[in-house]
Amino acid sequence: MDYMNRISSKHLDVLKEIGNIGAGHSATALSKLLDKKIDMNVPNVKIVSFNELMEWVGGPEVVIAGVFLRIEGEIPGSLFFVLSIEQAERFIKQLLNDDLFSFHKTDYDEIGFSALQELGNILTGSYLSSLSDLTDLSIYPSVPALSIDMFGAVISHGLIELSHVSDFAIVIDTIIKEDDPCEEHVDSVKGHFFLLPDPDSFKKLFDALGVSDET
Amino acid sequence: MKPESVEIIKVGIADLNIVRSPNLIRTSGLGSCVGLIIYDKVQEIAGLAHIMLPDSSLANKDTIKLAKYADTAIPELISKLSESGARKCHLSAKMAGGAQMFHFQASTDMMRIGPRNVEAIKLHLANYNIKIVSEDVGGNSGRTIEFNPKTSELMIRTVNQGTKMI
Numbered sequence: 001m002d003y004m005n006r007i008s009s010k011h012l013d014v015l016k017e018i019g020n021i022g023a024g025h026s027a028t029a030l031s032k033l034l035d036k037k038i039d040m041n042v043p044n045v046k047i048v049s050f051n052e053l054m055e056w057v058g059g060p061e062v063v064i065a066g067v068f069l070r071i072e073g074e075i076p077g078s079l080f081f082v083l084s085i086e087q088a089e090r091f092i093k094q095l096l097n098d099d100l101f102s103f104h105k106t107d108y109d110e111i112g113f114s115a116l117q118e119l120g121n122i123l124t125g126s127y128l129s130s131l132s133d134l135t136d137l138s139i140y141p142s143v144p145a146l147s148i149d150m151f152g153a154v155i156s157h158g159l160i161e162l163s164h165v166s167d168f169a170i171v172i173d174t175i176i177k178e179d180d181p182c183e184e185h186v187d188s189v190k191g192h193f194f195l196l197p198d199p200d201s202f203k204k205l206f207d208a209l210g211v212s213d214e215t
Numbered sequence: 216m217k218p219e220s221v222e223i224i225k226v227g228i229a230d231l232n233i234v235r236s237p238n239l240i241r242t243s244g245l246g247s248c249v250g251l252i253i254y255d256k257v258q259e260i261a262g263l264a265h266i267m268l269p270d271s272s273l274a275n276k277d278t279i280k281l282a283k284y285a286d287t288a289i290p291e292l293i294s295k296l297s298e299s300g301a302r303k304c305h306l307s308a309k310m311a312g313g314a315q316m317f318h319f320q321a322s323t324d325m326m327r328i329g330p331r332n333v334e335a336i337k338l339h340l341a342n343y344n345i346k347i348v349s350e351d352v353g354g355n356s357g358r359t360i361e362f363n364p365k366t367s368e369l370m371i372r373t374v375n376q377g378t379k380m381i
Contacts, residue, residue, distance in 0.1 A: 051227040060228075060244025061359055063374050068317050145317035149374050152244015153357025156228060156267070157316050160247065160328050163267050167229065167280055 007170070007202070012045050014209050015172050019043030021134055022127035023174035023193050026081075029126040030176065033119070034094050041175040047168055050159055056173075057082060057192060060152025064088075067120025068157060069144040071128065074137040075204050077197035078158035079127065081120050085148070087190055088116055095119065103148070117146045127193060135208040158196045165199055172196075223361070226250075229283035231264035233295050236365040243359045245312035247329035249285075249352065250360045251336055252309045253292045253345060254367060255301035261364040262296050264288040268328070269335035285335035293343060308345050309369045309381060310336060311360045313352040329353065349381040 023040050031038040046052075054060040065088035067081040083091065085103060092112045093101045101112060121144050132139045147154050162169050172195040197205065206212045226232050226242040234240035236259035242250045245265070254261035264282045271284035281291040297303060313329035333352045340347060349369070351358070356373040363370070372378040 050229055054228055054244060147316050147355075149246075149316065150244040150357035150359065152228070153246030153314065153316055156244070156246045156248055159228075160267070163229070163283065164273050167278070167283075 007047070010211050011202075011206060014206065014211050015045045015170070016043045017209075018131060018134070018205070019045065019172040019174040019193070019195065021130050022195065023176055025126040025130040026123040026193065027176045029122050030119075033122065034091075036094075036178060039177050041177070043172055043174040045170070045172050047170050049168055050156070050163070053155060053159070053169055053171060054152045056155075057084075057151050060150060062151045063149065064151045064154065065116055065146065065148045066151075066154040067117070067124060067144045067146050068154070069124055070142040071139055072142065073139045075135070075139065075197060075201035076161070077195060077201050078161070079124055079141070079196075080155065080158060080192070080194040081123055082151070082154070082192040082194060083190075088148075091119060091191075092116060113146065113148075117144070120144045120146055123191075123193075127195075135205065137204065137208050155194070158194070161198050162196065169196055170202070226263050226265050228265050229267050229280050231262060231282035231288060231292055231295070233260065233262045233299050234362070234364055235260050235299070236363075239361055239363050241359070241361040245358045245360065246314055246316045247312070247332065249310055249312035249329075249332045249336055250358070251285075251288065251292070252360075252362045252369060253289075253296060253306055254309075254362070254364055255296065255305040256307065256367050257305050258301050259364045260296060260299050260301045261362050261367075262292040263360075263362060264292050266332055266336065269331045285332060285339055289336070289339045289343065293345075306343075306345050307348045307367075308340055309349050309362070309367075310347065311351040311358050311369065311371050311381070314354050314356055314358070316355060316357065318355070351379075351381050 027038040027040045065083045071077045095115045174193045177190040222238045224234050224240045240263045242265045249266045251264045267283050270286045281287040313333040359372045361370040
């Protein structure tokens with residue numbers, strides 16, 4: 001795809017900044033929600049084949065909780081918020097203030113699902129509103145939907161629009177996590193934001209942010 | 216009896232491959248995509264395609280990935296099978312996938328991609344006179360599938376419903 005050949009390091013920096021600002025606002029929202037300090041990693045922007053993307057977060061068969069929404073308006077694309085099941089459970093425990101919560105107890109299904117859905121709404125909403133403020137472009141998100149299933153099955157939904165014209169995706173991946181004084185604590189909650197702009201959106205994004213005249 | 220070493224051939228998204236008994240062929244994490252198996256029961260040869268889209272008419276023809284589209288994956292599978300010694304008159308098909316992973320009020324064409332993939336595959340298989348022996352399509356679960364050309368059995372695993380054979 002020609003738009004991918006034209007992407008320079010300056011463009012990548014702009015995409016990183018988008019990930020930074022979007023996830024930064026989400027981290028703030030999450031921090032308020034849980035009354036905890038939330039950290040984020042430097043965004044990772046990569047041009048990957050579909051198969052490389054499927055291998056992310058532990059491979060296509062790993063079960064995850066994914067909140068997905070379509071972005072419509074001037075820069076159409078897909079946005080995912082992805083958590084491992086353990087992490088989703090931990091989030092819900094904190095949100096509901098209930099240490100006993102588990103996806104394996106069927107009577108909890110409904111409330112857990114709805115808490116996670118709401119969390120997804122808030123986090124993706126703050127991601128997108130900051131993106132809209134930054135670019136001054138109009139963005140209309142669809143209502144976010146939640147799916148708990150294999151990563152490959154969930155993420156491939158975000159590739160449908162791209163796959164009509166390309167075999168590669170530009171992914172802006174930002175991780176937010178609980179600030180943990182003991183480094184590398186295995187239990188700390190970690191969530192991925194994946195922003196997958198549609199091919200035609202890149203030019204508009206770069207124009208809006210003043211980096212269109214790259215050679 | 217000496218146990219035969221069995222290899223599992225993995226097929227990625229928008230890709231296809233051929234397997235010969237006693238080896239197995241597998242693809243993981245099918246959502247709206249469809250895993251199509253065309254096989255020759257007699258020769259114990261099978262091909263699997265991980266199909267993403269119903270048709271290639273909108274695609275850039277120069278760099279087309281044949282396995283990505285239903286209309287191009289099926290002839291490609293058939294020709295690969297013939298090259299490997301499968302007989303056209305012996306070919307049958309099984310398939311799984313085509314789920315709807317997310318539910319939205321506004322059901323656009325993109326959201327219905329799973330069912331559209333399934334419809335397109337059925338149409339093209341009919342054109343080649345290949346019978347669908349069994350299928351597990353639709354629903355809203357992701358699937359991992361594995362085909363055994365020796366027994367012609369297709370194993371389907373989902374997160375909530377365990378595994379089954381069709």
